[in-house]
Amino acid sequence: MSSAPPNLPSPNSPGAGAGASSPGNSPTFSPLYQQIKALITQSLQSGEWKPGELIPSEVELAGRFKVSQGTVRKAIDELSAENLVVRRQGKGTFVATHHEARAQFRFLRLMPDTGEVHNPDNRILEVKRTRAPADVSRQLDIKSGDSVIFIRRVQSFDGVPTILEELWLPGALFKGLTAERLNEYRGPMYGLFETEFGTRMIRATESIRAVSAEPAVAEVLGVAAGMPLLSVERVSFTYGDKPVEVRKGLYLTDRHHYQNELS
Amino acid sequence: MSSAPPNLPSPNSPGAGAGASSPGNSPTFSPLYQQIKALITQSLQSGEWKPGELIPSEVELAGRFKVSQGTVRKAIDELSAENLVVRRQGKGTFVATHHEARAQFRFLRLMPDTGEVHNPDNRILEVKRTRAPADVSRQLDIKSGDSVIFIRRVQSFDGVPTILEELWLPGALFKGLTAERLNEYRGPMYGLFETEFGTRMIRATESIRAVSAEPAVAEVLGVAAGMPLLSVERVSFTYGDKPVEVRKGLYLTDRHHYQNELS
DNA sequence: AAGTGGTCTAGACCACTTT
DNA sequence: AAGTGGTCTAGACCACTTC
Numbered sequence: 001m002s003s004a005p006p007n008l009p010s011p012n013s014p015g016a017g018a019g020a021s022s023p024g025n026s027p028t029f030s031p032l033y034q035q036i037k038a039l040i041t042q043s044l045q046s047g048e049w050k051p052g053e054l055i056p057s058e059v060e061l062a063g064r065f066k067v068s069q070g071t072v073r074k075a076i077d078e079l080s081a082e083n084l085v086v087r088r089q090g091k092g093t094f095v096a097t098h099h100e101a102r103a104q105f106r107f108l109r110l111m112p113d114t115g116e117v118h119n120p121d122n123r124i125l126e127v128k129r130t131r132a133p134a135d136v137s138r139q140l141d142i143k144s145g146d147s148v149i150f151i152r153r154v155q156s157f158d159g160v161p162t163i164l165e166e167l168w169l170p171g172a173l174f175k176g177l178t179a180e181r182l183n184e185y186r187g188p189m190y191g192l193f194e195t196e197f198g199t200r201m202i203r204a205t206e207s208i209r210a211v212s213a214e215p216a217v218a219e220v221l222g223v224a225a226g227m228p229l230l231s232v233e234r235v236s237f238t239y240g241d242k243p244v245e246v247r248k249g250l251y252l253t254d255r256h257h258y259q260n261e262l263s
Numbered sequence: 264m265s266s267a268p269p270n271l272p273s274p275n276s277p278g279a280g281a282g283a284s285s286p287g288n289s290p291t292f293s294p295l296y297q298q299i300k301a302l303i304t305q306s307l308q309s310g311e312w313k314p315g316e317l318i319p320s321e322v323e324l325a326g327r328f329k330v331s332q333g334t335v336r337k338a339i340d341e342l343s344a345e346n347l348v349v350r351r352q353g354k355g356t357f358v359a360t361h362h363e364a365r366a367q368f369r370f371l372r373l374m375p376d377t378g379e380v381h382n383p384d385n386r387i388l389e390v391k392r393t394r395a396p397a398d399v400s401r402q403l404d405i406k407s408g409d410s411v412i413f414i415r416r417v418q419s420f421d422g423v424p425t426i427l428e429e430l431w432l433p434g435a436l437f438k439g440l441t442a443e444r445l446n447e448y449r450g451p452m453y454g455l456f457e458t459e460f461g462t463r464m465i466r467a468t469e470s471i472r473a474v475s476a477e478p479a480v481a482e483v484l485g486v487a488a489g490m491p492l493l494s495v496e497r498v499s500f501t502y503g504d505k506p507v508e509v510r511k512g513l514y515l516t517d518r519h520h521y522q523n524e525l526s
Numbered sequence: 527a528a529g530t531g532g533t534c535t536a537g538a539c540c541a542c543t544t545t
Numbered sequence: 546a547a548g549t550g551g552t553c554t555a556g557a558c559c560a561c562t563t564c
Contacts, residue, residue, distance in 0.1 A: 090542035209516035253472035353561035
């Protein structure tokens, strides 16, 4: 294992020469555990350890990086808090995956008002390769007019159409994504993205508003035009805070609600 | 080596609602740092250390509880992650308070679409003591018909009425809360609750939907009836997961949006 | 200089899972 | 029994703030 050792300034020679150590932009050394965390994140990003897989034990990583187990532990603690890995006592630490109920609800906040049954159904209306609209290309941080995959779909619960969604994905990352593959795939869409295209969503921001259903939208959802709908605009990010999905959803909230925790 | 593991099986305090719904078995011994965390939380709850104040140093707490500093540290780490305390290097650890910009945005998620100026204005429409409606009393975990304080207010930004809110507070906890005190108070409402009534909100859940503005609502907000509005129903909790506020808000989202982070 | 939180180490033992 | 993560300790030193 090569594994470049951390670039720490070694315990003996702290920034003695730095002088005044003004609060400016001097090359501040990050804590050891942050450097370890960055190294582990690199291995996650590069696919050295794939979603669902076991990563090396704390002891082994400590040996590899030439630091104490406690330092590795603190690094993994933070990765665990960020939902990049999952610890299981006695078993080891695993790369987080969207193929688990655990991760599902982080990205689907619409809950039925009563009961628990979902009976979800996913109908793909359209998949095409096109050019990114200006606002989407800006949010995806790609050049205006770059190729993107556009997806339009309806999600129903217990047979009731509830979510109409439009997605834009960078074409460069999702070559070969077709309606057929989307339709035959079982499980969450982010699971497919992660296993088939090597792109794992780890974080997202959402902007929520109330809007009025336009006639075309109302027809798809089977409601009257003018019906109030929840508009949810999401930008999802993968490793390195790189945006890789724009999603605009319209939620019917007469029997469901968007659940949020403030803490 | 200390004499004996100070494994006190959790000091059973009456009403301290240990009912954290932990799915585990009953008499499980919790880790030491969890017990320390519970003790510190008790001191926070009892007001021994008040919001904004400095709590004893880690070394002092370690001495008081007869454990190592590392154990106290881990307890405070979690309290810090839960926003109950705030650490400041070199200064100490402080009890979190709503009188800081830092805490404001955790509980106000409505952001202007452009710009940053807020120019907030708060107009109290009504304050009265009444009996809790059935749904509110259920959410506040009080007896149906118990006395509650009811508040109705409008918040404007840059002179534009944007939020119409109705609040219900347990009467027992907020004796003496009047429209006058609400009007003359500068700063966030949760700040007033915390300093004047000793009740600190630490967590909340929100249910969000899209609804249509009823005529009476539309008039207050200065929009047309039928305008789509964001309905935000919040239940806030204080220490021990005790619900102490029900808040039903209607947000005008044509120039603002509800911002959320999925992580 | 003294006090605080922040980092790092080394070692011990515990709880859980698998062999 | 062996391996993993989880807890706890004791001590050292660093970074920051205040005196």
